[in-house]
Amino acid sequence: MSDNINVNSLLNEMAIAIESHSSSHHYTAPLMIGIKTGGAWIAKQLHQKLGYKDPLGVLNIAFYRDDFSTLGMHPEVSPSQLPVDVDDRHIILVDDVLHTGRTIRAAMNEIFDYGRPASITLVVLVDRSGRELPIQADIIGKTMLLNEGEHVKLLGPEPLTLSIDKAGSTGNKITG
Amino acid sequence: MTGNTIQLDKNGNLKHFLTTEGLSQSLLLSILDHAESFAGVGERAVKKVPLLRGKTIANLFFEASTRTRTTFELAAKRLSADILNLNIATSATSKGETLSDTLHTLEAMHCDMFVVRHANSGAAHYIATQVAPHISVINAGDGRHAHPTQAMLDMFTIRRHKKSFENLRVAIVGDILHSRVARSEIHALSTLGVLETRIIAPQTLIPKDAENLGVQIYHDMDEGLDGVDVVMMLRLQKERMSGALLPSEYEYFQRYGLTNKRLEKAKPDAIVMHPGPINRGVEIDSDVADGERSVILQQVSHGIAVRMAVMAMIMGRQPDNMGDTE
Numbered sequence: 001m002s003d004n005i006n007v008n009s010l011l012n013e014m015a016i017a018i019e020s021h022s023s024s025h026h027y028t029a030p031l032m033i034g035i036k037t038g039g040a041w042i043a044k045q046l047h048q049k050l051g052y053k054d055p056l057g058v059l060n061i062a063f064y065r066d067d068f069s070t071l072g073m074h075p076e077v078s079p080s081q082l083p084v085d086v087d088d089r090h091i092i093l094v095d096d097v098l099h100t101g102r103t104i105r106a107a108m109n110e111i112f113d114y115g116r117p118a119s120i121t122l123v124v125l126v127d128r129s130g131r132e133l134p135i136q137a138d139i140i141g142k143t144m145l146l147n148e149g150e151h152v153k154l155l156g157p158e159p160l161t162l163s164i165d166k167a168g169s170t171g172n173k174i175t176g
Numbered sequence: 177m178t179g180n181t182i183q184l185d186k187n188g189n190l191k192h193f194l195t196t197e198g199l200s201q202s203l204l205l206s207i208l209d210h211a212e213s214f215a216g217v218g219e220r221a222v223k224k225v226p227l228l229r230g231k232t233i234a235n236l237f238f239e240a241s242t243r244t245r246t247t248f249e250l251a252a253k254r255l256s257a258d259i260l261n262l263n264i265a266t267s268a269t270s271k272g273e274t275l276s277d278t279l280h281t282l283e284a285m286h287c288d289m290f291v292v293r294h295a296n297s298g299a300a301h302y303i304a305t306q307v308a309p310h311i312s313v314i315n316a317g318d319g320r321h322a323h324p325t326q327a328m329l330d331m332f333t334i335r336r337h338k339k340s341f342e343n344l345r346v347a348i349v350g351d352i353l354h355s356r357v358a359r360s361e362i363h364a365l366s367t368l369g370v371l372e373t374r375i376i377a378p379q380t381l382i383p384k385d386a387e388n389l390g391v392q393i394y395h396d397m398d399e400g401l402d403g404v405d406v407v408m409m410l411r412l413q414k415e416r417m418s419g420a421l422l423p424s425e426y427e428y429f430q431r432y433g434l435t436n437k438r439l440e441k442a443k444p445d446a447i448v449m450h451p452g453p454i455n456r457g458v459e460i461d462s463d464v465a466d467g468e469r470s471v472i473l474q475q476v477s478h479g480i481a482v483r484m485a486v487m488a489m490i491m492g493r494q495p496d497n498m499g500d501t502e
Contacts, residue, residue, distance in 0.1 A: 060213070063225035073492035079216045113222035 007160040010125060010141035011042070015049040017139045018092060018123060027090035027119070033057035033082065035107050038096030038154040042125050045160070046094060057082040064106035080110065087115035096154040098124040098140075101133035126152055126162065182304055189493040192304045193486050194315045195322040196364040204331065204367055210485035211332050211478070217254055218480060227488055228257035234287045235261045236278075236303075237316070238294040243452055243476065244316050244326070248291045251483035257491075260287070276306060283308050288491065290314070297321035297356075312490045314483075320356055326451055327360035329482040331368060333475050334406055337447050341368040347400050347442075348391075349376040349432060350410030350459050353383050353421075357451050358410055362389050376400035377432065380421040397432055401441040409434055409450040412459050425458050435461040439469065447471045 022030055031054050034043025040058045047056045060080045065071070093107060104122060111117060125141040130148065144152060144164075151165040180198045185191040190203065217225055233252045237245055245261065252259040264278065273281075282290070289312045292300040297319030304313040317323040331341075338344055346365055352358045352375050365373045366389075375386060376394045386393055394400030401407065412428065422428050434448065448460075448470045456462050465472060 062213070063217075063227045068227055068492055073210070073489055079213045081216075109226070113220060113224065115221050 005142065005162045007125070007141075007154075007162060008045075011045050011049065011160075014123060014125070014139055014141050015046055018046065018050060018121075021121060021139060022090070022092075025090075025119075025121075027121070029054065030090040030092045030121070031057065031084055031086065031117075032092045032094060033059055033107075033111070035093070035095045035103060036060045036078070038125075038156065039094050041154065041157045041160060042096055042123075043094035044157075046092075046123070055083045057084065057086075059107050059110055061103060061106040061110055064110045066102055066106065082111075082114050085115060086111060086117045088118050091117045091120045092123055093120050094123045096124065097126045097128060097152055098122075098135070098137050099128050099130050101131050101135035104135050105133055125154065128152055182301065185493060187493070190486070190490050191493065192300075192313045192315075193324050193490065194301050194304060194313065196324045196327050196360045196367070197322070198363075199367065201367050201369065204328070204364060207328050207482065207485050207489065208332050208335055210489055211328075211481040214254075214484040214488070215478070215481040217484070218477065224254050224256055226256045228252070228255040228491055231255075231257040231288045231491055232286060233257050233259045233289040233291060233487070234282050234285075235259060235291045235316075236264055236282075236293070237262065238264045238292070238299070239317070241293050241317070243479075244293065247476065247479040248314075248316060248325075248483050251480050251487060254480065255484055255487060257288075257487070260285075275303075279303065279306055283311065287311065289487065291316050293317045295319055314486060314490070317356055320354055320359070322360045323356040323451075324360050324364075325479070325483050325486060326357050327364045328486070329475055329479040330357075330361055330408065330449060330451070331364050332478045332482050333449060333471055334447075336474075336478070337471065338405060341365070341370045344370045344406060345372045345374070345404040346370055346406040346408065347374040347376055347394075347404045348408045348410065349397070349400070349434065351381045351413050352377050352386065352410070353381045354413045355410050358408075359389075361408060362391055366390050374400050374404065378422070378428075397434075397438055398441050401438060404442045405446055407434065407439070407442055407446055407448045409448065409460050411451065411453060412455055414455075425455075429458055433457070433459055433461060434464050436463050436467065439464060449475060452476070 032043055032047050032052055034040035036058060043056055058081045060078055122137045123139040124137045126144055127137050127140040128144045128146045153163045155161045155163050183192050183194055217223055235245055235248055249259050291314045292303055293316040298321060299318045300313055300315035315322055315324055348358050348361060362373055372392060374392045374394055376397055382393060446469060448464055450460060450472045454460060454465055
């Protein structure tokens with residue numbers, strides 16, 4: 001089921017919110033970075049809408065996951081691509097779903113291995129319940145209260161749709 | 177000595193990496209794909225990912241090596257593992273300790289992986305049969321038998337330049353007889369599906385079983401290099417040379433040394449590889465080694481990425497239960 005959420009109109013609202021957040025914080029020329037895979041899809045759209053000149057960065061946090069010892073190597077790994085130096089830049093970090101916060105923890109660790117950004121702003125399409133770490137988003141497309149065992153997943157890249165798997169229904173588990 | 181039963185775990189994942197022989201094409205490609213991901217780590221400000229934090233890897237070098245040992249060491253460090261360098265030739269065994277006692281001592285230090293270099297063929301395989309079940313072994317060169325990570329870094333270098341393997345003609349030139357690198361390359365090239373693998377050497381430096389390896393044998397350099405996409409030079413292994421296999425280094429260079437003139441026989445976009453260390457003026461002319469078609473130094477960098485990939489794949493084997501992840 002899709003709950004008729006229009007991802008594109010959420011993205012339009014988010015782009016406006018990013019612009020006003022950046023200008024009120026005096027972030028000149030922010031650098032956008034998307035987290036693979038869903039976050040990178042979202043970031044690509046936002047990057048286009050905002051007309052940023054610096055190329056979009058893409059993070060693959062596979063090497064920074066905290067579940068490597070139990071889950072092992074992710075079968076699909078493709079390298080991170082940060083084409084621009086992150087030192088002293090204002091980073092707009094984009095992900096599709098903020099859940100436990102562990103992905104964002106890993107992403108921030110990886111960004112700091114590239115350099116020392118001036119700031120990081122977290123942008124997510126969906127902020128769902130279930131946080132396990134003290135991490136919150138600055139800009140949120142949609143907030144969802146979901147129970148443990150309920151899942152929301154971004155399908156894409158074309159078109160981008162949200163698939164919500166309520167408790168009781170048998171959907172695919174979230175990965176990535 | 178091939179024994180894939182020992183290299184793979186019951187789920188078909190790499191447990192030990194002892195030889196390229198008998199491994200599937202998909203597994204070899206998976207090593208190359210993972211290496212591609214790790215290649216970028218060396219270009220960052222912090223050349224390290226936390227993947228193997230808390231793991232301990234022991235470099236067991238029973239035979240001297242600088243390049244291989246240091247690239248394994250860098251690979252382990254870039255994965256955040258702790259690494260011990262044991263130059264066994266000058267330590268325990270010379271005091272009379274048996275190999276098995278050395279291994280058990282390292283097990284007691286809670287090592288997770290042994291990287292083994294040994295002058296005897298089959299040494300890494302033997303060690304893999306002797307160690308505790310939780311320990312993995314990577315063969316960093318055993319006698320004349322195999323040097324699988326060198327072969328895979330060569331495959332990685334070829335793929336970076338040629339994109340795919342299907343239509344390639346590859347020539348391996350030099351001391352095939354004593355070369356574990358050549359053996360591992362021949363198996364990998366065949367599994368990855370190249371059009372043709374040629375070996376070019378004097379009769380005395382070609383192994384007796386060469387015809388069973390699926391290669392074309394050439395004794396003339398100009399004929400062998402005709403139309404090839406990749407030229408893989410081998411080092412003339414002086415330290416393994418006993419008996420009158422060669423007339424003289426000078427004469428060897430006259431017949432089998434790679435010069436720019438000889439290279440004209442190969443395709444215009446052919447690349448030149450060498451596992452190092454180079455004997456300039458013996459198997460390869462300096463003009464070629466330092467020339468624009470040489471990818472020899474790239475091979476060294478790729479070696480780190482490929483060794484990171486193999487270590488991470490072995491240490492990160494998926495357990496049976498796939499959990500729910502975010």
